[in-house]
Amino acid sequence: MADQLAFTKGHGTENDFVLVPDLEGTTEMTAEHAALLADRRAGIGGDGVIRVVPTATSTEPDVLAQTSQARWFMDYRNADGSVAEMCGNGTRVFAAYLRREGLETADEFAIATRAGTKIVRFETPELIAVNLGPWRLAQPHIADAEGFDALVHLPGQEPLSALSLDLGNPHTVVALPEQVDLDALDLHLPPMVNPQPEHGTNVELVRPLGAGHIRMRVHERGVGETQSCGTGAAAAALATRFWAGDQGDTWTVDVPGGRLRVRALAGNEVELAGPARLVADGVTSLV
Numbered sequence: 001m002a003d004q005l006a007f008t009k010g011h012g013t014e015n016d017f018v019l020v021p022d023l024e025g026t027t028e029m030t031a032e033h034a035a036l037l038a039d040r041r042a043g044i045g046g047d048g049v050i051r052v053v054p055t056a057t058s059t060e061p062d063v064l065a066q067t068s069q070a071r072w073f074m075d076y077r078n079a080d081g082s083v084a085e086m087c088g089n090g091t092r093v094f095a096a097y098l099r100r101e102g103l104e105t106a107d108e109f110a111i112a113t114r115a116g117t118k119i120v121r122f123e124t125p126e127l128i129a130v131n132l133g134p135w136r137l138a139q140p141h142i143a144d145a146e147g148f149d150a151l152v153h154l155p156g157q158e159p160l161s162a163l164s165l166d167l168g169n170p171h172t173v174v175a176l177p178e179q180v181d182l183d184a185l186d187l188h189l190p191p192m193v194n195p196q197p198e199h200g201t202n203v204e205l206v207r208p209l210g211a212g213h214i215r216m217r218v219h220e221r222g223v224g225e226t227q228s229c230g231t232g233a234a235a236a237a238l239a240t241r242f243w244a245g246d247q248g249d250t251w252t253v254d255v256p257g258g259r260l261r262v263r264a265l266a267g268n269e270v271e272l273a274g275p276a277r278l279v280a281d282g283v284t285s286l287v
């Protein structure tokens, strides 16, 4: 890495990120370096670190293959330095950065991610929608037969039934029994999920509020509890529809950091929309 590193801090419903522009694609980001940048005491602080890099310079074949569709690649790492396939809120903050910097100028454009090319669309300068693409139940045969395919263990709670979904990254959504208080759940430690997903999972705890309206908390893989998770909000809405039946195509998802909109699209695709804000720019010598 260079001696001095420019960065921008941004968030979407308080899911916050350190963006590091690498416009020539010449900077290698290690897990240790990402974890230091994301550290809230020793570093800048964020739930994730996003390198802004030309798709054409990627060394990852699945990303490089997206070069003709998307000019910029969202190279995403969680706060612990681990690589993630996708980040819904991250794509929206990434899009806000590309537009502010004049790297993209249209109201709609594509970005490359490890989970494929995603189309972002500016509804207003600060309200950004992203087509998260196709989603699927991780184990449809079990889910269709039982309604659930996993158990989640939280301190002080009976095992909670849950459903596993793939939104490009893994999610396990818990349907909370009425008597369980969402706000009282202890999410300090990663919830134990049974059977244990091979590559870990993000866990969403959901409370339905009415037709098309849910509230959730989330424990993110590689981070801990966060104020919001975009792919998690989509997973929570889709799981609720799976359990409760059709309640229309649009959901309001309240998270501790604000409000997101989730919409089911044709072709088993799902859209996420919400605010994205860039709040600080700086230079760091944390290299």
Ligand SMILES: N[C@@H](CCC[C@H](N)C(=O)O)C(=O)O
Pocket: 015, 048, 078, 083, 084, 085, 086, 087, 088, 089, 090, 169, 170, 202, 220, 221, 222, 223, 228, 229, 230, 231, 232
């Ligand atoms: N906050 C993100 C998801 C980030 C990645 C996740 N922690 C994982 O490891 O899959 C979102 O908004 O989707």
